[in-house]
Amino acid sequence: MNISKTKKLVTTGMLCALAYVAVAVGRIPLVLFLKYDPKDVIIAISGLIFGPLTPLSIALIVSLAEMFTISENGVLGFLMNVISSCSFACTAAYIYKKKRKLSGAILGLFCGWGCMVSVMLLWNYLITPIYMGYPREEVIKLLIPAFLPFNLIKGGLNAAFTMILYKPVVTVLRCSHLIEANPNKAKSI
Numbered sequence: 001m002n003i004s005k006t007k008k009l010v011t012t013g014m015l016c017a018l019a020y021v022a023v024a025v026g027r028i029p030l031v032l033f034l035k036y037d038p039k040d041v042i043i044a045i046s047g048l049i050f051g052p053l054t055p056l057s058i059a060l061i062v063s064l065a066e067m068f069t070i071s072e073n074g075v076l077g078f079l080m081n082v083i084s085s086c087s088f089a090c091t092a093a094y095i096y097k098k099k100r101k102l103s104g105a106i107l108g109l110f111c112g113w114g115c116m117v118s119v120m121l122l123w124n125y126l127i128t129p130i131y132m133g134y135p136r137e138e139v140i141k142l143l144i145p146a147f148l149p150f151n152l153i154k155g156g157l158n159a160a161f162t163m164i165l166y167k168p169v170v171t172v173l174r175c176s177h178l179i180e181a182n183p184n185k186a187k188s189i
Contacts, residue, residue: 004180011178012054015046019062024070031150032142033132040085040154041161044112045169047093048105048162049179055089076131083123088116088158109162113155120151 019042027035039062047055063081071077095108124147129136173179 007178008050011173012046012050012058014178015042016058016061018042019058020065023062023066030153031146034146034150036150036154036157038158038161040088040158041165043085044089044092044109044158044162045166047089048096048108048166049170049173050093051097052090052093055093056086059085059089073131076127080120080123080127084116084120084154087119088112088155091115092159092162105163105166109159113159116155116158117148117151121147 019039022042023037023039026039027037029035043055043058043062046058059082063078063085066081067074067078071081073080089112092105092108092112095111096104098104099107121143125136125139125143128134128139128142128147132139134142170179174181
């Protein structure tokens, strides 16, 4: 394994640990039983740095750790966490990978936000009756007044915090020599 791969592995591990801490201590109740946690911000930053496969791996690892430690929803909660995190962070990272400019990051984060909202409405419709024990008709009644606002708020906060924190995090990682200095500074954020 070369130095570059080792640094990426170490950095990814650190971001996994930060994302887990964010979910463990940063949960804020918003709507009904739904809680916001800032782990997707860290997962999205990893994707903007390393590309769309890194947030997938971090989402899997953090959601698995969460399932075994602090989650009340077991395997279904794990599934919902992975789908939510990946629909936001992987979408943003994929678009930013194609257009490595500030406009690409903004477009990616907005598309990730929209993707997460629409994907989670579908998955809440499919999965919530199973793990909450609600009849599907009751879940349908909650989609617009509860799940939609929650996911809009969650995605908006994730996109905003990612934009605010991306540059400082990358600067710290570059100063620590954990990621390479960007030779094309004018092209990326």
